[in-house]
Amino acid sequence: MSLDKPYADIPGTTVFDADMARVGYHLNQFCMSLMKADNRERFKADERAYLDEWSMTEAQKQAVLDRDYNRMIDLGGNIYFLAKIFSTDGLSFQHAAATMTGMSQEEYAQMMLSGGRSPEGNRYLNETSGGD
């Protein structure tokens, strides 16, 4: 019997559960390695060579090279681990969050200043926007 995942119908959201953690194990551990300054320097000097030291899938490596955070999350990455990548790039959480929404950082920052993304229409997949 499969496990109940009542969170599967939350739109625009990937819950980092034990299944996703299994898929993303090497990707997330690569991210952890960037907590050491020496490793950050080696990664920045030659990203591809550094990634090749890890038994990640080619798709995971390409997503890192592309800084495609939604793709990394699809492939088992967790945002707190992926944060080590954009920190290495000298970028903020808000910058990374903006790229995942398809908004510019300015548009995203303005949305947050205006009170954030409303939960209305964002609770369930296929929910009619504005209703609940």
Added chain:
Amino acid sequence: MARITAGVTTSHVPAIGAAIDLGKTQQEYWAPLFKGYEYSKRWIGEQKPDVILLVYNDHASAFSMELMPTFAIGTGEKFQPADEGWGPRPVPEVVGHPELAAHIAQSVIQQDFDLTLVNRMDVDHGLTVPLSLMFGQPGAWPCKVIPIAVNVVLYPPPSGRRCYELGKALRRAVDSFDGDLNVQVWGTGGMSHQLQGPRAGLINREFDNDFLERLVNDPEGLSQMPHVEYMREAGSEGIELVMWLVMRGALDDKVTEKHRFYHVPASNTAVGHLILENS
């Protein structure tokens, strides 16, 4: 004997730590947030706790996917600020209370909460930002801190009910310690926020304010909220709020609310803050 006198909850957004460290607290963006903690700084200056049981979550700093404990207690003498990818925060080291921590571990495990004991771990913004918000920028933190780390990164975290019951177990443990200590319990993280995917930026004022109210006056009922409701209503990272229930469980059923503050936004996050005292 040792006694728990008060509880504090606060968000622990990393950008708040950066604003403090970089001297930006009076800037237009940040000033309204820090204004909400002015009372808190005065209050804690008067309370002078000896020890804080600081409930927080590690954000893939001390714990990686090699090891992810559900509940961990810091039993060591000292804990250093973590390098989270841009160098450690310029804040004092955190001094623990190994004697009380060992007592709590022994008591709480025998109350069926299987804590992991940790003597060596770095502490990240989840623990240091609340200290900065409450104490400012002293040369050394003015009290001992026992870190209590709760996994909210890898699903499933412990339930709200389990966190609430852990608080009650912590209370019994502190009450049975033979030292004259003024102990506070802090619950950190939240409020509504989502940091990932196309739904990033979610904020739910109505949920947050209801949560603040129920944490004070209906913690039993609030502790029954299922995980999925936190994530659906308060964002995938809003599930950090289960940690506030640890604080609440450690206090009396009826408490005195000394302070309440709510502010949007701090970076991606809604900030909530409560100070509650036992009568």
